[in-house]
Amino acid sequence: MGTYNIHAGHCPHGQGAGGAVGYLKESIEDRAVKNLLIANLKSQGNTVYDCTDDTNCTVRQNLQRIVAKCNAHSVEKDVSIHLNAGGGTGVEVWIVNPAMESAAAKICAEVAKSIGIRNRGVKYSNNLYVLNHTKAPALLIECCFVDNQTDYNQWNVQKCADAITNALTGHKMSGTTATWVKDNIGWWYRYTDGSYPKAQWVELDTWYYFNAKGYALADEWLYYKNKWYYLKKDCRMAVGWQQIDGYWYYLGSDGVMLDGWQQIKGKWYYLDQEGEERPHGAMVTGEMKDGNHTYYLQDNGAMAKGWIKRKGSWYYYNEDNNCQPIGSMMRNHWQGGYYLKDDGRMASGEVLEIGGEKCEFDADGKVKK
Numbered sequence: 001m002g003t004y005n006i007h008a009g010h011c012p013h014g015q016g017a018g019g020a021v022g023y024l025k026e027s028i029e030d031r032a033v034k035n036l037l038i039a040n041l042k043s044q045g046n047t048v049y050d051c052t053d054d055t056n057c058t059v060r061q062n063l064q065r066i067v068a069k070c071n072a073h074s075v076e077k078d079v080s081i082h083l084n085a086g087g088g089t090g091v092e093v094w095i096v097n098p099a100m101e102s103a104a105a106k107i108c109a110e111v112a113k114s115i116g117i118r119n120r121g122v123k124y125s126n127n128l129y130v131l132n133h134t135k136a137p138a139l140l141i142e143c144c145f146v147d148n149q150t151d152y153n154q155w156n157v158q159k160c161a162d163a164i165t166n167a168l169t170g171h172k173m174s175g176t177t178a179t180w181v182k183d184n185i186g187w188w189y190r191y192t193d194g195s196y197p198k199a200q201w202v203e204l205d206t207w208y209y210f211n212a213k214g215y216a217l218a219d220e221w222l223y224y225k226n227k228w229y230y231l232k233k234d235c236r237m238a239v240g241w242q243q244i245d246g247y248w249y250y251l252g253s254d255g256v257m258l259d260g261w262q263q264i265k266g267k268w269y270y271l272d273q274e275g276e277e278r279p280h281g282a283m284v285t286g287e288m289k290d291g292n293h294t295y296y297l298q299d300n301g302a303m304a305k306g307w308i309k310r311k312g313s314w315y316y317y318n319e320d321n322n323c324q325p326i327g328s329m330m331r332n333h334w335q336g337g338y339y340l341k342d343d344g345r346m347a348s349g350e351v352l353e354i355g356g357e358k359c360e361f362d363a364d365g366k367v368k369k
């Protein structure tokens with residue numbers, strides 16, 4: 001397997017030393033080709049370093065930063081992606097090292113054939129900074145002309161990246177295996193025939209959802225057939241507990257977001273059903289009223305049962321189903337010799353009249369005889 005430094009030339013479009021602009025914008029197209037080329041090479045098992053400089057700076061700084069990134073790695077080849085300008089048409093590859101001539105010639109031929117533009121061939125120059133300063137031999141590809149109508153009509157980022165890959169590695173990108181591809185917008189999945197899934201779920205190592213344009217949703221909720229799903233940062237469908245924007249949610253093994261009371265691993269949780277106080281599906285903590293009863297959901301969301309001390313008072317949450325639901329707060333109720341008042345707090349250090357009888361409670365809640 002090979003090792004490569006790949007970079008797109010110039011600063012990002014609209015910043016510092018941007019590239020050529022015509023029908024196409026060089027700094028946008030070269031980065032798109034660069035991204036697909038890197039994805040292709042990685043999918044074939046090669047080691048690839050992205051040496052693009054995306055800072056806002058001068059031409060000189062941009063070139064020096066690219067070279068510094070390239071020279072931080074030991075590789076077989078440095079590949080610089082550019083688009084040409086000045087009224088010509090076709091693809092050309094610049095080199096300074098004759099050892100790169102056959103690779104450069106292959107790239108020219110593959111790109112010209114694949115995109116359907118003129119092959120301008122290999123060119124030598126002693127004046128290109130990147131070619132003169134990288135440790136590994138370098139190739140500078142001028143993929144096409146941004147200001148030429150024919151080149152613009154024929155231009156295809158994917159075909160260009162595939163053609164460069166094929167020329168560099170000798171392994172055909174089309175007709176190999178289906179593969180993930182990342183471009184400037186996001187991840188998409190390419191089948192061997194070049195087609196890709198859109199507006200659908202696809203099961204690969206797990207489930208993914210592709211939008212109408214074919215990009216996998218990432219870090220995003222999806223409302224699908226009246227149910228909520230969440231696609232994580234890595235595009236995989238979330239299952240189980242998931243913390244999103246500060247709230248906890250629970251997604252079933254089928255990815256569906258659950259709500260209401262849910263028993264999970266033996267404990268009860270309440271996941272918001274209304275979406276008023278907090279988002280729909282968000283795990284509730286603290287005291288909560290449901291119907292005629294009050295429940296207490298601990299900091300980890302699990303419903304409290306039995307004696308719980310909070311804010312300086314003891315409360316008792318029902319542990320069995322005899323008189324009221326499990327977990328509901330007991331009120332106006334004797335529990336094991338202690339008395340729970342109307343607000344649920346255990347009586348202590350006070351005298352109360354209960355059922356017509358005076359009861360005096362000590363500081364621990366025990367009845368004084």
Ligand SMILES: [Zn+2]
Nearest residue numbers: 009019082083
């Ligand atoms: Zn350029």
